[in-house]
Amino acid sequence: MQLLDLTLPTPQENLALDEALLDEADEAEGPPREYLRLWESDRPFVVLGRSSRVEQEVDLDACGRLGVPVLRRSSGGAAVVAGPGCLMYAVVLSYDRAADLRMIDRAHRFVLDRMADGLRGLLPGIARQGTSDLTTGGRKFSGNSLRCKRRYFLYHGSLLYGLDAELIARCLRMPPRQPDYRQGRGHRAFLTNVSLDAAALRAAVIEAWDITGPVTSWPVERVAMLVRERYSCSDWTFRFG
Numbered sequence: 018m019q020l021l022d023l024t025l026p027t028p029q030e031n032l033a034l035d036e037a038l039l040d041e042a043d044e045a046e047g048p049p050r051e052y053l054r055l056w057e058s059d060r061p062f063v064v065l066g067r068s069s070r071v072e073q074e075v076d077l078d079a080c081g082r083l084g085v086p087v088l089r090r091s092s093g094g095a096a097v098v099a100g101p102g103c104l105m106y107a108v109v110l111s112y113d114r115a116a117d118l119r120m121i122d123r124a125h126r127f128v129l130d131r132m133a134d135g136l137r138g139l140l141p142g143i144a145r146q147g148t149s150d151l152t153t154g155g156r157k158f159s160g161n162s163l164r165c166k167r168r169y170f171l172y173h174g175s176l177l178y179g180l181d182a183e184l185i186a187r188c189l190r191m192p193p194r195q196p197d198y199r200q201g202r203g204h205r206a207f208l209t210n211v212s213l214d215a216a217a218l219r220a221a222v223i224e225a226w227d228i229t230g231p232v233t234s235w236p237v238e239r240v241a242m243l244v245r246e247r248y249s250c251s252d253w254t255f256r257f258g
Contacts, residue, residue, distance in 0.1 A: 018051040018052065018053055018108075018226050018227050018228055018229060019050075019051070019052055019053070019228070019229060019230055019231060019232045020052075020053050020054075020055075020223060020228045020230070020231050020232065021038070021052055021053070021054040021055075021231070021232040021235060022054070022055045022056075022219070022231075023054065023055075023056060023232075023235065024056040024057055024058065024059075025056070025240070027244075028058050028060070028062040028064070028086065028088055028099070029088060029244045029248040029249050030240055030244055030248075031056050031058060031105070032064065032088060032090050032091075032248050033239075033240045033243035033244045033247070033248050034054070034056075034235065034236075034240050035054065035090075035091075035107045035171060035173055036090075036091045036164075036171070036243055037235075037236040037239040037240045037243060038052050038054060038107070038109050038171070038235070038236070039109050039164065039166060039169060039170075039171040040166070040236075040239065041236045041239065042109050042111070042168075042169045043166040043167055043168050043169045049111040049113055050109070050111075051108070051109055051110055051111055051169075052107070052108065052109040052232065053106070053107070053108050053222070053223065053226045053228065054106065054107040054108075054109075054173075055104065055105070055106050055219055055222065055223075056104075056105050057101070057103065057104050057105060057215065058099055058100050058101070058103070058105070059100075059101060060100055060101075061083075061085050061098060061099070061100030061101070061180075061181075061184055061188075062085060062086045062087070062088055062098070062099060062100060063075055063080060063085055063086070063087045063088065063096055063097070063098055063099075063188050063189070064087075064088050064089065064090050064096065064097055064099060065087065065088070065089040065090065065096045065254070066089075066090065066092065066093050066094040066095055066096065066162060067089065067090065067091055067092055067093050067164070068093060068257065069089070069094075069095060069096050069257065070193075070257045070258060071087070071254075071255055071257060071258055072258055073190065073193050074095055074096040074189060074190055074192060074193070075087055075096050075188065075189060075190065076187065076188060076189065076190055079187045079188055080188050083184070083187065083188065085098075085184070085188055087254060088248060088254055089248075089253055089254045089256075090162070091164050091171075091247075092162040092163055092164040092171060092173065093162045093163065093164070094149065094160065094161070094162030095160075095192045095193075095194065096189055096192070097160055097175055097189075098180065098184060098185045098188050098189060099175055099180075100180060100181075100184075101179065101180070102177065102178055102179025102180035102181070102210065103175050103176065103177055103178070103179075103180040104175070104176040104178060104215060104218050104219065104222075105173065105174070105175055105176075106132075106173060106174060106176065106222055107171060107172070107173035108128060108171075108172050108173070108226065109169055109170075109171055110128070110169060110170055110172065111168060111169050112168060112169065112170070113168075114127075115127070118170070119165075121163070121165075122148075124163055124165075124170060124172065125148060125149050125161070125163070125172075126145070128161070128163075128172045129145045129149065129151060129161065130145065131225050131226070132151060132159070132222065132225055133145055133151060134225060135221050135222060135224050135225025135226075136151075136218075136221050136222075136225070138221070139211075139213055139217060139218075139221055140153050140211055140213075142154055146196065146198050147196030147197075147198060147199075148196065149161040149162060149163075149174070150196065151176075152198075153209065153211060154209070155198065156206075156207060156208060156209035157199075157207055157208050157209070158176065158177045158178075158208070158209050158210065158211050159174050159175060159176050159177070160174055160175055161173065161174030161175075162174065176211070176218055176222070177208065177209065177210045177211065178210050178211050178212075178213050178214070178215065178218055179210055179215075180210060182204065182205050182208060182210070183205070185204045185205075185208060186203065186204040186205050189204060191203065191204075
């Protein structure tokens, strides 16, 4: 697995790069191409899941007043807020690792157990809860989602260590689907930042995966195409009202 620790200038480009890495791996011939990518936006934004309904999950008026853009990713799950204090990670994994990774619940379990094992030395109370959450002390600090293709899948998510909880509460409505362990808690009571700095969090995530070296090139042209044709288009972002 190769490491790409790269934050591009805009949220749109960063979302596009995760998808481009998946597409490139799935289309390539030869031995498996697996990636771990880390990035962190210098500005807050909301990102919807692929099938999220905007009005159900996001307070557009509040986002407009706060100057927080709303975008949509290619993977499933509910809307999240990202920005400074939120480390984003993505892994592109081959199904050659294990046949049962084609089962969605197995893919969630495989990646989140690996992440939890990597972070447990720093977060002794870490647990996998719900479908795709990591928690500490019963509060969520990591939400995750995936997208599957023919030979590979993309698994990516957020790791909160310093994101403004008030901003999350103002931008997001209560999600229409909630895990049982949430018990109806609002965003402020349900979410938490872990007491780690960015460097320690990065190092733990990298340690959790079998890194063989750095990525030496990334799909620049495909990212530009995806930004132009999808991630900067309101028809994509607001396709589900």
